[in-house]
Amino acid sequence: MRFADGFVGRRPRGRQQGSSKGSGGKRILPLNQVVDCYLARVPDALPTPIDASTRYCAVYGFPVRHSASPAMQNAALAALGLNWRYLAFEVPPAKLREAIAGAQAMRFVGLNLTVPHKLLAAELVDAMDDSAKVWGAVNTIRFETQDAAGQWGPASPSAPAASPMRSLGFNTDADAITRALREDLEVTLRGATVLLLGAGGAGRVAALKLAEEGAAKLFLVNRTAAKAEALADELSRRFPGCRVELGYPGGTVDLLLNATSLGLRVDDPLPVAAGAFDLGQASAVYDMIYQPAETALLRAARAAGCRTANGLGMLLYQGARALEIWTGQPAPLAVMRRALTEHVYGH
Numbered sequence: 001m002r003f004a005d006g007f008v009g010r011r012p013r014g015r016q017q018g019s020s021k022g023s024g025g026k027r028i029l030p031l032n033q034v035v036d037c038y039l040a041r042v043p044d045a046l047p048t049p050i051d052a053s054t055r056y057c058a059v060y061g062f063p064v065r066h067s068a069s070p071a072m073q074n075a076a077l078a079a080l081g082l083n084w085r086y087l088a089f090e091v092p093p094a095k096l097r098e099a100i101a102g103a104q105a106m107r108f109v110g111l112n113l114t115v116p117h118k119l120l121a122a123e124l125v126d127a128m129d130d131s132a133k134v135w136g137a138v139n140t141i142r143f144e145t146q147d148a149a150g151q152w153g154p155a156s157p158s159a160p161a162a163s164p165m166r167s168l169g170f171n172t173d174a175d176a177i178t179r180a181l182r183e184d185l186e187v188t189l190r191g192a193t194v195l196l197l198g199a200g201g202a203g204r205v206a207a208l209k210l211a212e213e214g215a216a217k218l219f220l221v222n223r224t225a226a227k228a229e230a231l232a233d234e235l236s237r238r239f240p241g242c243r244v245e246l247g248y249p250g251g252t253v254d255l256l257l258n259a260t261s262l263g264l265r266v267d268d269p270l271p272v273a274a275g276a277f278d279l280g281q282a283s284a285v286y287d288m289i290y291q292p293a294e295t296a297l298l299r300a301a302r303a304a305g306c307r308t309a310n311g312l313g314m315l316l317y318q319g320a321r322a323l324e325i326w327t328g329q330p331a332p333l334a335v336m337r338r339a340l341t342e343h344v345y346g347h
């Protein structure tokens with residue numbers, strides 16, 4: 001079954017639409033989820049008109065035209081009733097330093113950084129939150145001003161022009177991966193056995209985050225063996241409690257996670273080597289790819305009876321956390337999910 005939000009396969013029990021919880025068959029939702037559901041059902045909130053008080057955030061990438069973040073974030077800003085806008089700029093790496101300084105000088109609320117800027121941004125920000133220090137990569141910047149008592153806080157447009165300012169770097173990607181695995185696929189990460197395909201940027205962060213979350217065993221497979229070996233060394237050094245093996249497992253796994261780019265094109269082969277691993281050995285399969293909504297891997301996994309989900313949740317949760325860092329308010333998740341789905345899948 002394919003759901004409009006890109007989730008494919010069986011919804012885990014208790015997350016079926018119309019499922020009931022609690023007494024009398026009534027489903028009791030926390031208030032924030034009630035508001036979220038309401039916001040998802042009303043027509044799109046209209047953005048406040050741009051005026052001299054409008055504040056800005058933006059994503060910098062190279063290229064950036066494919067980015068779904070402006071659609072998702074502007075829908076959220078309108079739903080929150082903020083007189084803010086979220087823009088996108090194509091910034092070459094050689095200009096990243098100037099582009100960050102420019103946004104800071106204009107008192108932007110903050111920035112998102114996408115490929116290829118995340119590592120470089122970690123060297124350019126004035127300070128890093130723990131979330132960015134751990135991964136050495138920054139995908140979110142909040143601009144801050146310092147008050148008379150020396151405290152840093154979100155940049156205020158009313159702060160005196162001479163107030164010191166700084167850029168504080170965060171990383172919301174790693175948490176988004178595990179949140180998607182928990183919420184979209186209901187995988188219990190502590191003690192899990194995972195087969196991870198891919199040791200590029202996203203694969204490395206996923207492996208380290210899974211180990212940090214208490215995964216018991218990781219099997220690593222990557223086309224370039226040296227990258228998988230380097231990642232295995234890093235994992236063993238930083239998370240000795242997690243057992244790491246190179247190659248495919250002989251037995252079952254709780255999760256197969258595809259972090260390769262195989263599947264982006266319809267004629268791509270499966271990322272699992274033929275005969276090396278039967279998809280029926282995996283309870284759940286997550287593909288970081290979200291376009292197409294159902295890759296050949298997810299289709300085959302669904303046919304093999306696995307729970308499946310695509311990478312849309314990762315994109316959603318990293319954006320939701322960035323918005324919360326900027327606004328200090330809970331992100332309107334349902335509104336963001338709907339805007340993302342409409343932008344990516346056109347429905």
Ligand SMILES: NC(=O)c1ccc[n+]([C@@H]2O[C@H](COP(=O)([O-])OP(=O)(O)OC[C@H]3O[C@@H](n4cnc5c(N)ncnc54)[C@H](OP(=O)(O)O)[C@@H]3O)[C@@H](O)[C@H]2O)c1
Nearest residue numbers: 198199200201202203223224227259260261288311314315
């Ligand atoms: N949902 C989201 O929000 C989100 C976020 C980030 C990334 N992603 C997706 O995750 C995937 C990886 O992204 P990334 O940033 O990690 O990219 P990356 O750093 O370029 O890594 C690409 C990975 O794919 C492997 N690969 C590429 N072509 C291959 C081929 N023909 N055969 C076998 N393996 C191949 C690479 O293996 P080698 O090491 O041998 O080159 C590497 O492991 C992409 O599909 C991307 O779209 C999704």
